[in-house]
Amino acid sequence: MQSENQISVADKIVATTNTLRDKPPGEIREQLISLVNELINTDFDALVQLLYRIDVDEKKLKQLLQQYAGSASASIIADLIISRQLQKIATKKQFSREEPGHEDSW
Secondary structure (H helix, E strand, C coil), rough: CHHHHCCHHHHHHHHHHHHHCCCHHHHHHHHHHHHHHHHHHHHHHHHHHHHHHHHHCHHHHHHHHHHHHCHHHHHHHHHHHHHHHHHHHHHHHHHHCCCCCCCCCC
């Protein structure tokens, strides 16, 4: 098992967003901003790969970064990550519920 120091920043971001089911998004936003800033400054390629892995909308990201030029990019990125992860959670909930009177014939 990897120690805290050996876990990549990208993996820390994923682990942090996985706590969205248990904690309100506001509680982890600052932590995400810090981690995203770290990736911006030290490993931008890893950040790009992470955003692809999480499936953050690239067009929306570019639009927001242009619209709020001069604002903290890490805040914008963190908000998009949170938004996407919450969408995934909602979708899983929606499809994990069994509809009354509906049985799978598989």
